[in-house]
Amino acid sequence: MPDGLFTFFAALTLGAALLLVLSRNAVTSAMGMILALVGIAADFFLLDAYFLGVLQVLVYAGAVMVLFLFIIMLLDTDDAVGAYPWKTAALGLATFFLLGAGVLWLFHWSGAVSAAPAGATPPEFSANPAEFTTAAKSFGRLLYTKYLLPLEIAGFLLLVALVGVVSLSKDAPEGQA
């Protein structure tokens, strides 16, 4: 049995994700998304990945979702169309239950995942850079040694995305791509 905090946040995350998928109102969907991302961040905390939990709340639940809400307000889109055709609903239900059953079988009944506990609480910092530690500076140490090239590529990618967004959102003249 999982402990109480995990059960609580798992239920919160799944309920919020359900709200995201099922709600007709795009703003309600976005609220469900924010709650689900906060629940995932809480799970990061339970996994002793404190830095990633904070990052998830700041970047995902904060910046990214504010962007989403801005666009939702800007476009003012309603699901004006009527009920979903039964084919779509059946496809959705079949997808969810098949995938859910597969996940349940693989991770719960098949015995493929070891049931060993996580072991001792990880240290805050360790001399071994590959060991799982909780301090933010253990991220920095890896980012500037082993993962230096990916870090620079990520920085370049952000620059390219910035330029791309600017050029995409420029006013196009009438009747021209």
Place this chain on the structure above:
Amino acid sequence: MEHTTLAHHLLLAGLLFALGLTGVLVRRNLLVVYMCLELMLAATTLAMVAFSRFAHKMDGAVFVFFVITVAAAEVAVGLALIVALYRRRGTIQSDALNLLRD
């Protein structure tokens, strides 16, 4: 933490992924479809952090750091595309965007 095993975290991640995929397939509002796509991405990062923690290796956590970075850039570009689409076509309902079908 002592009773929560790797399987519990993977189960949560898998169910979130299934919910996200269902939303991507069923929903017609492109913004909601895009949010469901982001939910799938977040579910995979959850699985990665769980593996990283239970294997006592830092690399998975650092990889999640990169995934969050790339996701932020990707969301900005994707939303700019959706806004551009709305400007040209006046709708973001996916069943109304059938220009290439007719």
